[in-house]
Amino acid sequence: xxxxxxxxxxxxxxxxxxxxxxxxxxxxxxxxxxxxxxxxxxxxxxxxxxxxxxxxxxxxxxxxxxxxxxxxxxxxxxxxxxxxxxxxxxxxxxxxxxxxxxxxxxxxxxxxxxxxxxxxxxxxxxxxxxxxxxxxxxxxxxxxxxxxxxxxxxxxxxxxxxxxxxxxxxxxxxxxxxxxxxxxxxxxxxxxxxxxxxxxxxxxxxxxxxxxx
Numbered sequence: 001x002x003x004x005x006x007x008x009x010x011x012x013x014x015x016x017x018x019x020x021x022x023x024x025x026x027x028x029x030x031x032x033x034x035x036x037x038x039x040x041x042x043x044x045x046x047x048x049x050x051x052x053x054x055x056x057x058x059x060x061x062x063x064x065x066x067x068x069x070x071x072x073x074x075x076x077x078x079x080x081x082x083x084x085x086x087x088x089x090x091x092x093x094x095x096x097x098x099x100x101x102x103x104x105x106x107x108x109x110x111x112x113x114x115x116x117x118x119x120x121x122x123x124x125x126x127x128x129x130x131x132x133x134x135x136x137x138x139x140x141x142x143x144x145x146x147x148x149x150x151x152x153x154x155x156x157x158x159x160x161x162x163x164x165x166x167x168x169x170x171x172x173x174x175x176x177x178x179x180x181x182x183x184x185x186x187x188x189x190x191x192x193x194x195x196x197x198x199x200x201x202x203x204x205x206x207x208x209x210x211x212x213x
Contacts, residue, residue: 004029009039012050012064019061019180021111022167030062043067053184061110061180088192090139091165091185094156097123097132107186108178114166116157116174124149 002010008026011018018026029035030050040050049067054060098114099107101122108114123129130149137144137152141163144155157176160166165185166176 005035005038005042009042012039012043012062013046013048015064017061017063017164017179017181017184019110019183021177022164022179027060027062031060053180053187061183063184087141087163088185088189090136090141092189093132093136093139094142094160095182097129097136101126101129108182109186110178110180110183112178114176114178116153116176120149120153123153 004025008018008023008029011023011026016022018030020027030039036050043049043064044067047067048064051063051065052060053063095107098104098119101119123133133149133152133156134147136142137146137156142156142159144152146152146155157166161168161176164181165179167179168174168176
């Protein structure tokens with residue numbers, strides 16, 4: 001059986017985002033500087049490093065980034081960045097729908113609870129929200145073919161779990177929690193907003209050596 005360090009390294013190399021919500025044991029392990037240094041030392045042999053989104057608080061999110069970029073790594077990072085950009089529209093429209101339907105002042109973030117049944121009831125009772133959900137759910141990212149609110153919203157939640165933006169702690173309850181990957185998404189959005197007139201792919205490669213991709 002893998003040690004905690006081994007499990008953390010394995011998850012990072014798989015491309016997982018480790019936060020308090022998705023893996024509290026792994027998150028606490030990486031919050032300890034000595035442990036994180038050990039993981040970094042191992043990853044360095046693979047030209048990788050532990051990167052973070054957060055400000056040293058309980059909202060820290062850990063993920064794996066390249067340490068140095070060669071030609072092959074640039075191709076990978078470029079494709080990752082293009083994939084992220086392609087997913088932005090459906091994800092942002094979904095997050096806006098959730099925020100508006102829930103009358104929330106702040107967007108969904110890591111640890112935020114989202115109750116499918118409550119959201120579904122609000123959407124069903126509001127024509128504008130039904131239209132928004134229908135449009136969002138039929139994006140390729142979510143791939144719904146349903147014409148009902150029930151089918152559409154369940155497909156969206158299913159895909160968001162598959163993509164790592166939500167987790168469902170109890171399979172017997174329709175309660176979902178936002179993960180740290182949402183916080184990473186907001187960093188990507190901010191990055192694009194700040195560099196919209198520049199060569200985004202080139203800047204993404206540069207950022208990947210630090211804390212973005």
